[in-house]
Amino acid sequence: MTRYIIRRILQAIPLLFIISLILFLLMRSTGDPLAMMGGRRATRPEDRERLARQLGLDKPLYVQYLYWLIGNDWTKIDMDGDGVAETPGDRRGVVRGEFGTSMVSRGRPVLEMIWERLPNTLILMIPAEVIIILFSLAIGVYSALRQYSFVDHLVTALSFVGYSMPIFFIALVSMYIFAVNFKRWGLPYLPTVGMFDPQVGKTTGQVLLHMVLPILSMSVISIAGYSRYVRSQMLEVIGEDYIRTARAKGLPRRMVITGHALKNAALPLVTIVGLDIPLLLGGAVVTESIFAWPGMGRLFIDHVSRADTPVVMGILMLISVAVVVSQLVTDIVYAWLDPRIRYT
Amino acid sequence: METAIESPIAAVPEELEAPPLTPRELVWRRFRRHKMAVAGVFMLILLLLYSVAGAFVFPESYANLTETGARLQPPSAAHPFGTDTVGRDILARTIYGGQISLLIGLFAVVVEVIVGVLIGAIAGYYGGWIDSVLMRFTEAMFNVPQIFLLLVMARFFAGKIPTVQFLGRTFSGSVIVIILIIGMTSWMYLARIVRANFLSLKEREFVLAAHTTGTTNLAIIFQHILPNSMAPIIVAATLGVASAILSEAYISFLGLGVQPPTATWGNMLDGAYNYIESAPWLWAFPGMLIVLTVLSINFVGDGLRDALDPRTLAQ
């Protein structure tokens, strides 16, 4: 088992490097960051050169990647253009946790900016994930046990509709119903902007209230999809011979469902949950835009449109690491849960 | 009481059966059984008619005609879907927007299928280090959520591709960009499937036979193995159209997709959330159209998947 874990970790590392390389090349080769730097004044050629040297943009691409990855404080760079490298670099590189500074918010360390916004995104993502798991299981199992009934057909139809909707449409519809119309009808309504009402302050109650609609929007699509998956898994499991054996032993129905069927059906769901992380992250981008939620997704959009390479790269790398790690964890958890893998 | 001994009668000759169905007929029959899938096909046809035939009712210029005096008007006889923030007729815009959205969906899938099949086929067929490299690459791309890649690529390819004239219509460069980048970020799933298929099929005897008669590798890949992997490719491609339409909607909604005045269903929703309360028709109609289209495609794809399911087809 530990060998399996180690092997998976070792496989993940080169993957991360490849990802970082791809992303880096993508960023560097599409656009001239320097063009954004000058502000309203046109930059003088000397300034451009100096900036280029400072940011290491005058070096060949692979050197730039190297510096970005492991920094340049172990070498000297030529700051004054005389062809002689004399000033030690000041970058420690991504591997040592330094993502550079933002080009737009001049000088602010990228990591700091991300760190500021990350918790806000997590506040949305983690509860969303929990809700997705619980509801998918509940709906999927319920549907499977009542196959071909009216409820089952209804749930299937709704599921189809659910994952055919773009997230922003769900958001708009839910905003329309729960915020706009509730307000019109005099019912207590849900807020749609930001994390808290500035007049009331950042209280737990406020945040919770503001969380409802964004989390709802993020969860619907996934629940729609996964409940169908759980349903089909459950149906498949129920048809298995060992369920027949369990029933032949005279075990009560509830015990057969929860003790025997569910354990087998829920196992693949673990994998699905792990794969959902990238989806949630993506969904966060759009959701945060609509609801003006100050999270990482919004940070990304704001800075992509302004070509702020370090910030964008920082977020992308972080996300990629998160995805790879979550896949790793999922694989390990799955292997641990399934005795057929654990005991071989 | 017993009669005299009778000679046993020979077994009755087998009744003549109806000739067996060809695979295509079988698939069609099974597809027809899925009422949802058939409904999906009808809906798609209707939507296609809407976008294509509608173009004969409203000229494109009308869709882009801004009439600031008539901005933000609710649905009425003159403007059945209302008008938008600069007074353009929403009905006409959904028609033309539909054309673009559907076009993008279709062509993005073409790109996706080409790239995905190529990579999957080569990786699966040749194996070895080629496979390793390609699969690492695929996995790496897979690991970054699509929307992030789309946003980055959209931003940085913006303005790089000029407008094109095609069939008498002008398409802004951003349409081509969108098609390319959606295609370039969606092929991974297909590549995996194709590779898995190739891995299992290349060991089969018909491949061996082809080898021994001297067929070139290229011919084996494209003429022998690939036709046998069509089922999952077709299903993935169908569902890919839905996914592409959604992706386009997402990036256009975020303002980095197709730029106005060219309409797409996605960019019609951009900024609509500022007017949730005051002008729900701004987002309701294009949104509904997206949902209906994606929904029908999903139905069709689902029906296709069941109809083409190799496990049950092999009977």
Add this chain to the structure above:
Amino acid sequence: MAPLLEVQDLTTRFDTLEGVVHAVNGISYTLEEGETLGIVGESGCGKSVSVLSIMGLIPQPPGKIVAGRVLYRGQDLLQRDEEQMEHIRGREIAMVFQDPMTSLNPVLTVGRQISEALVVHLGMTEAEARHRAIELLAMVGIPQADERYADYPHQFSGGMRQRAMIAMALSCNPSILIADEPTTALDVTIQAQIVDLVKTLRERLGMTVIWITHDLGVIAGLAEKVIVMYAGFIVERGNVDDIYADPRHPYTLALLKSLPRVDRSSKERLATIQGLPPDLLGLPPGCPFAARCDYAVERCRQENPRLEFVASGHEAACWVDVATRRSDSRPADAVSSKSTGRER
């Protein structure tokens, strides 16, 4: 003394998309306490469906028990509801299935799968049940039973799994053990071991056994009474000695002829039964075996023969006397077609 189990005119069918499958067509038999009954027939002849009907394990829909009574100790099991049947299954009547790999839940330990029945039916505590389960495992010949208790099914070999299944079935001291082709999926040598095991346990515990198989060889040493089934009908019934010495139905005759025998010359061709089993979707009128029968006469194709006594304690359903090839021209009774549907 009243028989332990009495099956009367059991008729089960399945409503499928392609039509109605008449799986079991009015079979009747009795089982005295301590007897071993063998049910013999090809795949698809309805033997499994008939015992699953007794246990109430037929999925309804698409299955439906349309007629008959199953009297266990005088009570009709078919009239009992699900909860009552849960008390019967495992506790009074237990079942062992054909494929032990798929019949055991892969994510639960073997020991757990034995002890849960003990907890449910006999009210034992977890500890008591565990203790008893280990005893049972030892009883069926599994070495190091206390360690093996915590193993998972995939860690057992095929023969051991089947032994565990038997332990599971016997755990609550049922009155009847139904074994549905328990050795079909095993090696011949393991097969012999399992048969021996069942014989030993049968003597020790005084069990009543129904053993289903397609292998006549196994029945010879195991059962006292035999039922031969074909296409959902019983075609011959009697003591095992009578059947083997003097088979009266062409099908039984053909089955016996097709057994490879050690004492025959190896140059002889193996006898086979021409043709294929009938399609249960559309049984022709008349005897279901007529199309493959060497003795068929015209009457066979029109009227389905009923079971008639051909000797004391020996019944067969055939118009033709296979010894003399003289056919029976007595008028048939009112019911002559295949489906004896006495509606409940």
